[in-house]
Amino acid sequence: MILVFASSKGGVGKSTTCAALGAGLALEGQRVLILDLDQNRTVHRWSRKTAIPGLTVEAVTMGEFASALKAKAGAGHYDHILIDLAGAREVTLFKAIARADLVVIPAQASEPDIREALVIAGDVRDVEDTAGRKIPYRLLLTKMYPLRTRVTDFAYAELARLGLPMFKTVLVERTAYREMFLNGQAPSQIERDKGAGAEIDALLDEIEAIVTPDTVRPSTPLQAAR
């Protein structure tokens, strides 16, 4: 599948979520390519510190993007391609959305982030019209406080009002995510079957159900890789 991580804003957790999910899939034994289009090259630098079999990260420029994706998707070397976009609303974003099986829109539970997510959701629907095919998208709440607060209550109410489709799973503000780019570890390696590892598993289950609704994931998918 081709997963695109999109937001017109930086700092919402695109690179973190992309790397954590890519690592999670690779640890299940799947062949994963992450195309890093973020100018900061966060995921590419992280990959040099990690050694997860089956996970490849390539940094590509915006100009190279379309041909790189076509070549990589066509070569059949990978089960999944994850695309970490720059936090900007530019042409690569639209090109990536046009090829996506699912667009993940990370956002924090704040009014400005939800507004930005709404803009990207509109962009997905525009590309959908032009491409003439359904392009699923979901908002993903990231860096959430573990406890419900007035802010999270507001965010949920606002999201319900706007009718934005969202993942049931949220990514809580956790050390395993915050430190992954420092220590080179994937959240699913630091916290297996709990905390961040359990969140990533739950998110992968949801993603799979959206992209391939007829397949059932094994209930303990990480066992195979251990």
Ligand SMILES: Nc1ncnc2c1ncn2[C@@H]1O[C@H](COP(=O)(O)OP(=O)(O)O)[C@@H](O)[C@H]1O
């Ligand atoms: N769930 C999380 N818990 C803790 N820290 C997070 C989480 N998600 C992202 N971060 C941190 O927030 C910052 C921005 O995240 P990043 O993934 O680089 O955002 P983006 O790619 O959207 O700019 C980074 O310092 C990252 O470590």
Ligand SMILES: [Mg+2]
């Ligand atoms: Mg980034």
